Amino acid sequence: MQPTTGNLVADTICRTAEIGLTITGAADAGTLTIIDAAPVTVSGLCPECGNPGKLRDHIVRTLVDLPVVGFPTRLHVRVPRVTCTDTTCDRKIFQASLTCADDGAKLTHRVTRWVLQRLAVDRMSVSATAKALGVGWELVNQVAVDACRKLVYDNPSHLDGVRILGVDEHVWKHTRRPGQPSSFVTVLVDLTPLVTGAGPARLLDMRPGRSAEVLRTWLQERSPEFRRQVQVVTMNGFAGYATAVDQALPQARKVMDPFHVVHLAADKLDLLSATPAT
Ligand SMILES: [Zn+2]
Numbered sequence: 001m002q003p004t005t006g007n008l009v010a011d012t013i014c015r016t017a018e019i020g021l022t023i024t025g026a027a028d029a030g031t032l033t034i035i036d037a038a039p040v041t042v043s044g045l046c047p048e049c050g051n052p053g054k055l056r057d058h059i060v061r062t063l064v065d066l067p068v069v070g071f072p073t074r075l076h077v078r079v080p081r082v083t084c085t086d087t088t089c090d091r092k093i094f095q096a097s098l099t100c101a102d103d104g105a106k107l108t109h110r111v112t113r114w115v116l117q118r119l120a121v122d123r124m125s126v127s128a129t130a131k132a133l134g135v136g137w138e139l140v141n142q143v144a145v146d147a148c149r150k151l152v153y154d155n156p157s158h159l160d161g162v163r164i165l166g167v168d169e170h171v172w173k174h175t176r177r178p179g180q181p182s183s184f185v186t187v188l189v190d191l192t193p194l195v196t197g198a199g200p201a202r203l204l205d206m207r208p209g210r211s212a213e214v215l216r217t218w219l220q221e222r223s224p225e226f227r228r229q230v231q232v233v234t235m236n237g238f239a240g241y242a243t244a245v246d247q248a249l250p251q252a253r254k255v256m257d258p259f260h261v262v263h264l265a266a267d268k269l270d271l272l273s274a275t276p277a278t
Contacts, residue, residue: 010035014068019100019110021077032134033071038078039098046084048091053082056093063100064107064133066114072134075108106139112147119144152203159204159226164191166201166257167235167245169210184210186241188218191234212240212247219248236260 010016010023016037025036044053063075080096100108111133118124118132130140152158166189173183186207193199207214219227230249234257235241245254256264 019108020098021075021100024078029074031072033068033073034076035065035068035073036076036078039080039096042080042096044080044082044096046082046086046089046091047094047097049084049086049089051084051086051089053084053094056081056083059095061095061098063105064111064135066108066111067132070132072132074134106135107143112143115140115143116147159222161229162190162192162204162226163229164195164232164234165189165204165230165252166191167215167233167241168257169236169238170206184208186210186214186218210238210240212244215241215244216248219244237264 007023010026011021014023014035016023016035017040020040021037022040023035023037027034027036044055045051046053058078058080061077061079063077065073065075067073077098079098081093082096083093084091095103097103100110102109115129115133118129119126126137126140126144130137133140166187168187168189169184170187171183172185186209188204188206190202190204194201205218207218227249228251230252232253232255233241233245233249234255235245237256237260242254245252
């Protein structure tokens with residue numbers, strides 16, 4: 001299909017060439033900036049059979065993109081719809097895929113990266129990030145959760161080589177109504193790279209709740225190879241975690257991590273200083 005010619009100045013400012021688009025127009029929609037764009041190249045191959053298709057018409061696909069000069073932005077991308085030329089193919093009509101976003105996605109890939117940077121690096125809140133994009137809190141939260149899951153869990157070697165396992169609790173919600181589940185989560189971290197000098201600790205998983213059962217269940221869900229290779233488990237002083245390790249990883253050595261050792265010692269000193277001298 002013929003490449004679309006766009007606006008070089010606008011493409012340079014908005015860096016749209018990097019995401020395979022070229023800008024064809026723009027509009028001020030008050031709180032939003034609308035940018036009309038088109039794909040620079042379109043393959044037009046049927047995703048089902050791989051045969052070249054025939055252009056049928058175009059539709060406008062709306063995508064949330066990075067804010068421009070502080071205003072939330074929507075891309076209106078003119079996407080070709082194509083008819084498959086193979087009469088035996090089950091796919092009669094398809095929409096051309098874009099390199100800047102997954103099929104059916106509401107956001108461009110670069111917005112997802114931007115969301116993670118704002119939340120994880122710049123410590124922005126989900127609300128502030130959502131406001132900058134002009135979208136809802138739930139969408140930003142879901143995008144961040146999905147992206148983290150993809151980064152952490154979809155790596156098939158994610159749980160390989162864990163010899164030193166760190167376990168701790170974390171209060172993820174500071175307000176709780178009666179009857180709601182625990183506001184604690186159990187956090188599991190691979191400390192092996194820290195000890196070997198290979199790099200920083202790695203987040204392995206987080207599970208709702210703080211109990212022996214939560215940790216025992218997580219450990220029992222792992223493969224026998226995983227459980228065999230864990231030599232040391234560092235944890236806080238919570239007896240439930242120690243019980244779970246005794247039951248699921250009997251060969252592993254349990255140690256209290258330095259933070260909790262110092263914390264415990266500081267508590268005892270406070271107690272001592274608060275006790276009247278006799
Ligand atoms: Zn086809």
